[in-house]
Amino acid sequence: MAGSQFLRVQTLYIVGLGLAAFGFSTVGGLLVAKIMYKVTGGKINPLIGSAGVSAVPMAARVSQIEGQTANPKNFLLMHAMGPNVAGVIGSAIAAGFLLKVFGA
Numbered sequence: 728m729a730g731s732q733f734l735r736v737q738t739l740y741i742v743g744l745g746l747a748a749f750g751f752s753t754v755g756g757l758l759v760a761k762i763m764y765k766v767t768g769g770k771i772n773p774l775i776g777s778a779g780v781s782a783v784p785m786a787a788r789v790s791q792i793e794g795q796t797a798n799p800k801n802f803l804l805m806h807a808m809g810p811n812v813a814g815v816i817g818s819a820i821a822a823g824f825l826l827k828v829f830g831a
Contacts, residue, residue, distance in 0.1 A: 752780045756810070778807035779814045787811045 760776025774790040787807035794801035 749780060749782070752814075753777050753786075756780065772801070772803060772806070774803060775807055775810055779810040783811050783815055784808065786814075 756776035756779040757773055758776070760771060760773040763771040763776075764773050772794065774794050778786045778790045780786045787804055790807040791802070791804040794803040
């Protein structure tokens with residue numbers, strides 16, 4: 728019984744870490760995109776930064792919906808898919824690196 732309780736706690740811990748990582752990557756993407764917005768004089772939409780997480784295609788859709796809420800003329804879906812796919816590729820590279828370093 729104690730073993731199954733440990734597994735439940737460990738599972739919740741892993742899920743919590745995943746949610747925290749998702750939140751940090753979204754905020755980080757938004758901050759970098761805001762910096763790019765300032766540097767380019769407003770040519771980059773900061774919502775594109777939120778699409779860099781690996782939640783394909785939901786993160787891109789959320790950027791599209793939020794962009795159109797602010798301005799109905801915004802069409803960000805295809806622009807958001809680029810960082811979305813890049814996030815997937817980055818996650819795959821990070822996973823490969825971790826497997827190489829820690830062995831499996």
